[in-house]
Amino acid sequence: MSKPRWAPEDRFEIGGEELLPPVQAVSPSGETETHDELDFARHWEESHKDIRVRVGTLLKTETVSFLLGAGASVDCGGELIGSVPLSVERDLCSKGISGTERFRMRGWLRVFYLAIRCTSRNVDMPVTREQILARWHQLDAKGVEPLKVNFEQVLETLHCWRAALPDAECRLRVDGVPSIDVKGSDLASCLDYSTRSLAATCQLPTPEKQAGIATYRTLVRKLLTRPLNLKRVNIFTLNYDTLIEQASDATGVVLLDGFVGTQRRVFRPESYEQDLYFPAETTEGHVHRFDRVLHLYKLHGSITWASHTPSIDDPYGIRSSVFNPDGEHPVLIYPTPAKYGETLGLPYSELFRRFASALVRPQSVLFVIGYGFGDEHVNSIIRQALAVPSFTIVIVDPRPSSDFVNELRKQQDRRVWIAEGPTLGKIAGFVDHVLPDLRDEEIRKQVLETHKAVDEIRISSYGNTCDDG
Incomplete structure (x- = not known):
C-alpha cells in the first residue's frame, strides 16, 4: 500500500470539514504500531480517492475557471511582489x-x-x-x-x-x-x-528552475480531458509571465487570448467568442470540435503586451509579441489599482467583465491557485459569484490567512473548498496529487465496474453450481 504524499500541515476541507486523516498515526506509547500504520494507509487511500473523485466532479461542471496568482509561478523562479524584489x-x-x-x-x-x-x-x-x-x-x-x-x-x-x-x-x-x-x-x-x-x-522559468514548467504542462493536459460538450476552460491569471503560453505551445494547445493576427497580433476581444472545429473524414457534412483549446485572460497584462498608437486596424493600440526588454514601446503590465476608475480602460475592463461573466454563470467553478486575495477588484467579483447558489470556489494556498479567506471559513459554506499546506497548497502538489486526469479516472472506473461485474458473475455461477450439487 502506497505511503501518504502529504506533510502533517496539509489539509483539504469542504465547508470546514476536514477530509484528510492525520498523517501520523501514533500509539499511546509514542511508537507507531503496525496495525495503526495499515489502518491509516487504508484510510489515507480512501480519503485520497474521495478527494480526487470530488475534484473530478467539479471538473465536469459546465463552466470551469482557474485564477492564478504570483504564488503559482514561484516554482519556476517567479518573484513574490508582496515586497520589493x-x-x-x-x-x-x-x-x-x-x-x-x-x-x-x-x-x-x-x-x-x-x-x-x-x-x-x-x-x-x-x-x-x-x-x-x-x-x-x-x-x-x-x-x-x-x-x-x-x-x-x-x-x-x-x-x-x-x-x-x-x-x-x-x-x-x-x-x-x-x-x-x-x-x-x-x-x-x-x-x-x-x-x-x-x-x-517575469521571464520564466529561470535557468535553475526549468523543471517547474512541467507542472504547467500537466495542468494544461489534465484540463483538456474534460468532455468536449462542455464549455472551454477559462484560465484567468494576474501574472505577467508566459508560463501558460509556453506550456500550451509544448502540448500543441491553441490559446484564445484575445489577440488575432499572424505577423502583427492586435487585441480583438471579440475573438474570445470564436471556436475551432474540423470536418469529419466522411462526406456527410458533420464537423467535430477541436479538443485542444483553452481560453486565456491576463487580467493585469503581460510582458508580451506593448502599447501603440490606436488606429483603424488596431483600435485599442495593444499588440502582443515576444518580450523585448529594450523595446521602444511601453510594456503593458498593470499595477493593482486603488480606484475602480483606473480599471475601466481597455483591455482591462473587458477582461474583468469576462471574468465576472464566467463566475456568475450557473454551475460555475473557480480554482484559485497562488493568489493571496490582495486585489479588491478580484475579491469583489468573487463575492458577487458567491451569491449564486451553484457557484463553488476551490482555494489552493500553502498558508491561507487573508481576511477574505478567514471570513469565508467562518461561514462554513459547503461551496468553499480549501487545500492548504506545503504540498496540497502549492500548484505542483495540487496538480500532481489532487487534480485528476478525467480520462484515466474514466478508465479506472470502467475497470472497477468490469471487475465488479465479473465477480458478480462468478459468485452467481458458483451459487448455481452448488445448487446443482
Whole structure:
C-alpha cells in the first residue's frame, strides 16, 4: 500500500470539514504500531480517492475557471511582489547610480525610493541620498532582506503621481513627511525603468528552475480531458509571465487570448467568442470540435503586451509579441489599482467583465491557485459569484490567512473548498496529487465496474453450481 504524499500541515476541507486523516498515526506509547500504520494507509487511500473523485466532479461542471496568482509561478523562479524584489532593486540601483568614488545618483532613482517611503509609511525606509547609497552597498550582502512594501502598490503610487501632472515638463510638489518634490521627467523615467525591470524578472522559468514548467504542462493536459460538450476552460491569471503560453505551445494547445493576427497580433476581444472545429473524414457534412483549446485572460497584462498608437486596424493600440526588454514601446503590465476608475480602460475592463461573466454563470467553478486575495477588484467579483447558489470556489494556498479567506471559513459554506499546506497548497502538489486526469479516472472506473461485474458473475455461477450439487 502506497505511503501518504502529504506533510502533517496539509489539509483539504469542504465547508470546514476536514477530509484528510492525520498523517501520523501514533500509539499511546509514542511508537507507531503496525496495525495503526495499515489502518491509516487504508484510510489515507480512501480519503485520497474521495478527494480526487470530488475534484473530478467539479471538473465536469459546465463552466470551469482557474485564477492564478504570483504564488503559482514561484516554482519556476517567479518573484513574490508582496515586497520589493531584490533583483528589481539591484537592477534599478545599477542603472541609477554611477561612478566609483564620487557617486552620481539619477533623479528618477530618488523618486523610486520616495514612492516606497510614501507607500509603506515606514520612516525606516531609505529616502535621502546617504540612506539610498547605504542601502545600495547592502544589496549584495548575504541575508539582505527585501523592502517590506507591496511592489505593485509602489508602482500604483508612481502612476497616481504621474496622473496628477498634465505633462512631463511639470513638477509635483506635496507638503508632508516626507515632502514630495519630483520632476515629471524623473517620474516618467522611474516608471519606465521600474516597469521594465519588473517585466525582466517575469521571464520564466529561470535557468535553475526549468523543471517547474512541467507542472504547467500537466495542468494544461489534465484540463483538456474534460468532455468536449462542455464549455472551454477559462484560465484567468494576474501574472505577467508566459508560463501558460509556453506550456500550451509544448502540448500543441491553441490559446484564445484575445489577440488575432499572424505577423502583427492586435487585441480583438471579440475573438474570445470564436471556436475551432474540423470536418469529419466522411462526406456527410458533420464537423467535430477541436479538443485542444483553452481560453486565456491576463487580467493585469503581460510582458508580451506593448502599447501603440490606436488606429483603424488596431483600435485599442495593444499588440502582443515576444518580450523585448529594450523595446521602444511601453510594456503593458498593470499595477493593482486603488480606484475602480483606473480599471475601466481597455483591455482591462473587458477582461474583468469576462471574468465576472464566467463566475456568475450557473454551475460555475473557480480554482484559485497562488493568489493571496490582495486585489479588491478580484475579491469583489468573487463575492458577487458567491451569491449564486451553484457557484463553488476551490482555494489552493500553502498558508491561507487573508481576511477574505478567514471570513469565508467562518461561514462554513459547503461551496468553499480549501487545500492548504506545503504540498496540497502549492500548484505542483495540487496538480500532481489532487487534480485528476478525467480520462484515466474514466478508465479506472470502467475497470472497477468490469471487475465488479465479473465477480458478480462468478459468485452467481458458483451459487448455481452448488445448487446443482
